[in-house]
Amino acid sequence: MDTTNKPLVYVVEDSLSSGALYCSQLQKAGFETEHFVDGYSALVAIKAKMPAVLVQDVCLPDISGLEVLKYVNKQEVSAKVIIITSNSSIDIAVDAMRLGGYDFIEKPFTSERLITSVSNAIKQQHQELEIVEVEPESTSLDRQNFIGESLSMHTVFRLLESAARSKASVFVTGESGTGKEVCALGLHQASARNNGPFIAINCAAIPAELFESEFFGHVKGAFSGALTDRKGAVEVANGGTLFLDEICEMQLNLQAKLLRFLQTGTFCKVGSNEVLQSDVRIVCATNRNPAAEVGEGRFREDLYYRLNVIPVTLPPLRERGDDILLLANHILMAKSAENNKKFQSFSEDVKQTFRQYDWPGNIRELQNVIENIVVIYDGQSVQQDMLPNNFGHSVVNQQQHPLHNHISQPHSAKDVNTNVKVQPEPNNNIIQLWVVEKNAIEDAINQCDGNIPLAAAYLGISASTIYRKMKSWVEN
Missing domain, CATH: 1.10.8.60 (Helicase, Ruva Protein; domain 3)
Known part of the structure; x- marks a missing residue:
């Protein structure tokens, strides 16, 4: 392959050995690479020539990797930025995705994970260039699937259009019936993965004992009734989008396995020790308040932050x-x-x-x-x-x-x-339930000297639940 036809990838990594390894792996896959050990050197090179993809560590010796990302995104023609992070800097990586990063991969990672991420970034960039040349006034999101002219929906449209250009996980929240799966499908169709499969799983509809098999697949004989090998949703969705509806219904032990897959991109089928890989984009949804679920211990905090890179709230x-x-x-x-x-x-x-x-x-x-x-x-x-x-x-x-x-x-x-039967005012001493709840919460807050998080801990609920209830009392 002629070097001039190879996509150019800048690797910004302060470790000489790690940077050399990443460059070597990408060169074998057909990319042209240059290695920089600090942020300022990378900025100078970017100003001279914008690469197709920038692979960079968030922790650099001179400036923050976020500053490099911001500079790239301000340019008229910008690179796709893939963030390299460690567990200790996962929060920074999430910030980077919100600032327009394309993907982030955690150390240690395999060469396949790196090459897949760079290849997908190149593919999406080419798709965007084709759209600009053929239909310069079009948007990536197909509005035919979304009916609405309200301000709240225009806000959702803009957020979805931005999210569609990224591989970042999207967390859709909203009441039951607001169109969360339509939202997920629209994201898939507008992304570079639109030729890949769209697989939807309702986490509330799968029995806990079968969930791991549904998700990762199983081999013949793995359990009673496993008569043949079976591919799971993760494997079937390879190259596409995996939509996890009612994610907050997933049991904690299964959440840990999902987190492991998200961190490594690898999985094993039930009954097998063979390590397989799958590259999927995760879109999840719930009609609950996920932050409250975290506060009450029903949803893993680390998984929540991993999934909630781009939050989208659908209005009722x-x-x-x-x-x-x-x-x-x-x-x-x-x-x-x-x-x-x-x-x-x-x-x-x-x-x-x-x-x-x-x-x-x-x-x-x-x-x-x-x-x-x-x-x-x-x-x-x-x-x-x-x-x-x-x-x-x-x-x-x-x-x-x-x-x-x-x-x-x-x-x-x-x-x-609406013909709803309204009960008459009682003539006895019955106190309405919401008043009892209000009195109990206010009494707990008073006993804790106004410390709401402490009161929440004693009551066995999250502080966010108390704040939400207090707001509702004021409005009524």
């Missing part, structure tokens, strides 16, 4: 304003076409009802309501009397929303119009 439908009607119209047209119906619009009173309703089930509930109408009725316009009989009866209780302030009282006339 009730906070998206007129997006409700945009989504409703889109769903109505799609369901009408599927069922050979002629519905085209909603009456004004139905629109008003949709705007006022709390939508505890979010987009999924909206889809179910509209599909019910389309299947049962005929016509061109959806009328108020076509709404399902149970519409509004179900779960307007805020405890259905784990990420929403969940101690609240009815606050508007719409709570009455």
